[in-house]
Amino acid sequence: MTGTGPDAPTAGSAAREGQAGPQADVPAGLDGTSTETPPVEVVVVTGLSGAGKNSAGRVMEDLGWYVVENLPPALLLPMVELGARGDVRRFAAVVDVRSRAFSSDLQEAIRVLAEAGHRPRVVYVHARDEVLVRRYESNRREHPLQGSGRLIDGITAERALLTGIAGEADLWVDTSDLNVHQLRATLENAFAREGRTPPLTATVLSFGFKYGLPLDADLVVDARFLPNPHWLPELRPHTGQDPDVRDYVLGQHDAGPFLDRYTEVLRLLIPGYRREGKRYLTLAVGCTGGKHRSVAIAEEFARRLAADGIDAVARHRDLGRE
Template sequence: MSGPTGSGAGTAAGGPVASPGDGVAGPQSGVPAGLDPASTETPPVEVVVVTGLSGAGKNSAGRVLEDLGWYVVDNLPPALLLPMVELGARGDVRRFAAVVDVRSRAFSSDLQEAIRVLRGAGHHPRVVYVHARDEVLVRRYESNRREHPLQGSGRLIDGITAERELLTGIAGEADLWVDTSDLNVHQLRATLENAFAREGRTPPLTATVLSFGFKYGLPLDADLVVDARFLPNPHWLPELRPHTGQDPDVRDYVLGQEDAGPFLDRYTDVLRLLVPGYRREGKRYLTLAVGCTGGKHRSVAIAEEFARRLRAEGIDAVARHRDLGRE
């Protein structure tokens, strides 16, 4: 578990900075698309307020919610909760999360009132309270060499104690307590996924199968790299050279090689073994890179076939071709 660091949403000049989760749109600047300034009616929104002790992992929790498709705002003053929720609701935000803590000064009673106002407006707020034991918080702060926001000129433990007292009211109203003292980031993710994943399901693993040419360099974001250069190269066949691995004649030539089928079968078995482990460890995006010399024939055909096989396994997979057209 990391110490008190900025969340994926980020903070600038002490104010809130919003960042939308994957596939979820939200207001970033100005007026969001679809917002009717004259409208006063807003649909109900699911709202999660993440609060708790500094250094306990609130920002990590915010990043998990963002990965689950929530629109996340970090360091949001309680007074802005309802305006931000309703601004998003009048656009297309239906799942809104805010990380609120002592950086938002004088927030405890204000936050409790802001949550009551949200409920009164017809929204559905839930509070996640993230905490940890004192000795764990001290160790995290010391490893990051940062001061507690309430420490002032006193000791670190004084700041932690003051924050616990400040949070007493909201802690008692929390819908979910998460003690991160003995959790790693993957266990924290699993805890929040169980509580907030859509329809109670863990979000799917998304796979990108990326073809590339070794002569242009390895993809830096690859999790796994497959070398297709052991197959005969269609480049040396004049009738295939102008075509690509997306064309039926090249695809049939590459996949029709004696070694192609066993290679694809065995590596698909490897992926079947790896994917559950990736999911357990909280990995949501997988990049499988398939390379050949120029990234035009063999790697393209093999990448397309891997993507097809992954989709048949129930994985959201897409084939992309980094170097196609460079020759």
């Protein structure tokens, strides 16, 4: 278990003049007689094995956080308080299933951190089953919970183990379709604000219902009530990002009223989300294949949210799968 990061506390190399005994080895800024510690920003990175927790931890380190990998939940508070006395103000821990009694211990550790006056947040990193299987098979590794069973059995067992902490996470990061640069951009957007209160960040995600619902969606919108450009030969090869498809979808009689009314719903919800401390909103827009209608509608929602001052981006999960 190692700690890394530019804020890591270091032991003093020499005793202060006139100092003797054990106090000579106390790091600068660490008062051996004080039991009070200042509040620390704490990020716990957890989630599915193979989903990219360690990559997320390396990004946090690059952003200036003191990072500890594979930390047992019971050691969270002692490590945070030790770091606080050594001038660490931003602490990140990567925790995974190798810490036994994982879920309940981690939830209790986070509760204790908050009661001690620190500011813990949980980042839950996950991916679709088929993506995890492909990653494990490409690396020829066994899942830590696989045992004598199949790889998918280990993944299923881990999902069940993580149900509690996943439901309490502050930020879900689905790495199924993210490369390392997109993962970095996601975490930078969330945590590289130099102590300023971050605004609400909205991701408008298009998807195809035939490929399944996005697990990290806060709100789901069904665009299948609109005519499908797939049945028009001149539009079928194009996507909702192309002007001809976009104009066709947005030009439908019901599209304008739908967008107007749902935008009003979002304007009602967003202040409430902010009051409750929610910082990340995922609005999923679905159609049959995630190629035409959902893409055009998602782009339009992202445009409208941005016009309202929301940090909004459109992403397209299933574009290109057909």
